[in-house]
Amino acid sequence: MRIGLLSDTHGWLDPRIRDHFAECDEIWHAGDIGSKVLTEELAEWKPLRAVHGNIDGMDLRKEFPEDQRFMLGGVRVRMTHIGGRPPRYDRNVIEGLRADPPDLFICGHSHICSVQFDPKLDLLYMNPGAAGRHGWHKVRTVLRFTLELGKIKDLEVIELGPRSTLDPTRDRGIPSG
Structure with a gap:
């Protein structure tokens, strides 16, 4: 299963994401979606799994x-918006991670793209960063990867460009509401 992962769109969807996710089997959104129109658009492209974020x-x-929480391609996945990062997980998720650690833990919220293995909990942590225009991040990012036979592989970080150089007359994306 090929997965396209994004987060923190805040109601704006870069139209280039469609091309980047064209070969994906599913799209996952890790919260701060910002607009029902955006989820409808994503769901037209591919099956969508998402969690809501604090601004939704x-x-x-x-x-x-x-x-x-779900299993796909032999990989146990947990996705939430506010999760912290290894080793400083959010207090609302740490006990659950210790009690029943997934193979793959996904969150958003920080606007910082990060992928790292947590040897203490034996899980892979992913935060795709922010794909939207709002926030303090400098570069907009999404992730693409494959789940197959219990393995997470072929991970790609896709940079969509600097947040600050968007041309509002050209880079309209999908507006909120």
Whole structure:
């Protein structure tokens, strides 16, 4: 299974993401979606799994949980928006990670792209960074990877460009609401 992973779109979807995720089997969004229109667009491209983030309204909170746990391609996955990072996980997730560690722990929120193995919990941590225009991040990023026979492989960090150099007349994306 080929996965396209993004987070922190804050209601804006770079149209180039569609090309980057064209060969993916599913799209996962790690919260701070920002717009129902955005999730509808993503779901038209590929099957969508998502969690809501702290800026998401009730419409998105009703549709997407705060936390998702599932198995795909032989990999146990947990995805939430606010999760911290190794070894400083958020207090709301650390006990669950210790009690039942997934193979892959995904979160967003920080706007910092990071992938690292946590040897203490024996899990791979992924944060795709921010794909949207809002926030203090300098470069917009998404991740692409494969889940196969219990392995996470072929990981790619895709840089969408600097957040500060977007041309509003050209880079319209999908507007919120």
